[in-house]
Amino acid sequence: MSPRRGATEEFTSYYGRPILKKPTWSAVDIAGYIFAGGLAGATSMLAAGAQYSARPSLERRSKLMALTAISASAVALVHDLGRPERFLNMLRVAKPTSPMSMGSWILSLYGPLAGASAASNVLGILPRAGRACGVGAAVAGAAVATYTGVLLADTAVPTWHDAHEALPFVFAGSAAASAGGVAAALAPVAEAAPARRMAVGGAVLETVMSLKMERSGKLSAETLHQGRAGTLLRLSKAFTVGGAVGLALGGRHSRLVSTMCGLAVAAGSALLRFGVFEAGVASTLDPKYVVVPQRERADEAARQREAAGA
């Protein structure tokens, strides 16, 4: 049971107790899962581009990075279950109304593709099939990087649900930023131009869309500015914007700048996921985010009914 909040005068509640249940998910597992999944998905796009543009070093490192990241994300996802040994029950059904079900299927498609293309590249076997898998992983990777916005938004958690139109774009930008940043840090400068561009483009999309989400005017959006979530999101912007500016200006010239700034952009992306996660949790703990908007909606509907009846 969640602790009660101090009762306030502006709205009615039951002893200030929360109406919603706090998410059972742990921040490290689920925010970490969303970050690692986004990193993997967008990195596969870089890998696919690299395999057709004669950037062998970028290709190899991206393919290995994508495989590492998706493995880490799968571990986090299974670890977060109350009954991890029943993980495979996720594949009992395919339900379009359940983003987690869809996500499990997307992951079961993406994971083997990413793995096969990395294996083919490293072992030097079946190069054609390996490249085809690389393209497949890039397409599936786009779904891996964006469905997580729906995963969070398709809940009763006020902050997440209220942001349902923006979240897939926030996460898409953030995924591209992290993938570009990490690849800019890993690959030699001479091959990393697409990675730098992806990092900068992703950072712009991430920043613009998260500002839009934070200024939606919905009551729940205040959780994105307050407390731990607010701190995480402010830090995120500092890292993302600072890293992107550095990459754009100096990434071409220096491996050191490229590495430091690339990792900064990726850190900004990770901080964003943790910030959004924490803000959602905070919005379930205070009944105000449920009662105030719903009371307004109910009163408005009652006024309209009266007007129609009178």
Place this chain on the structure above:
Amino acid sequence: MSVTQLGMPSIGVPRKGFFTDTSLCIGCKACEVACKEWNSVPADTSLELTGESFDNTSALGADSWRHVAFIEKQVPAADPSAHDGVKWLMSSDVCKHCTHAACLDVCPTGALFRTEHGTVVVQQDICNGCGYCVSACPYGVIDQRQGDGRVFKCTMCYDRLGAGEEPACAKACPTKSIQYGELDELRERADARVTELHERGEEGARLYGHNPDDGVGGDGAFFLLLDEPETYGLPPDPVVTTRDLPVMWKRAAGAAAGLLLGAVAVFWGARN
């Protein structure tokens, strides 16, 4: 876009439900006890007193499938020299067995399902404790059991219904505040009861969750309340989250397509 709207499966006919008439509740908590006994729901280990009137259960959860709320409402005295009065509000809360049940919609394993009585039940041998339903329920009903990992909530005594019995809470309720039956008939009974209370001057009497056109398509367990829903810890106007799911999937598809186009663009004309 709920599972119910997609017609998988259609809601059982006749649909069974609860009508909880809080104007009859005396706060005896017999329902809480009967539920725990019949369903072998473990004790909530904390034996703390909350100081919130007679309520030490506090909320529905994995180990509390009925919860009696107690509200001591101040009633200002008409005569300024007299003491203010107190009005007692008591209400036994339960899972709403929603028509458009968010928990059921989002469950990735199919552990949550719609029974032949139209109720919503967790299959405990399938649930893997992913917790999605917990965050999806707009009423904060279902929760994960500590130390077990799976989620639990009211089953409307699925086993008893199958044997033609009424649920344990309804059976134990000494005042018929909790009424079990066919939903259509309960709705008629509830309408009549509200009219009667209004005639007796109980202005605040209202139904909650009875309307099939509300944000969750109406509740299989609905209530007669004497005050605003939020006074009892109920959301005033809940909407099933999956109502917006088509929009969300479209936005995600747009974002994914944008990512792919962006990926092509970053390689286009890149020289090194």
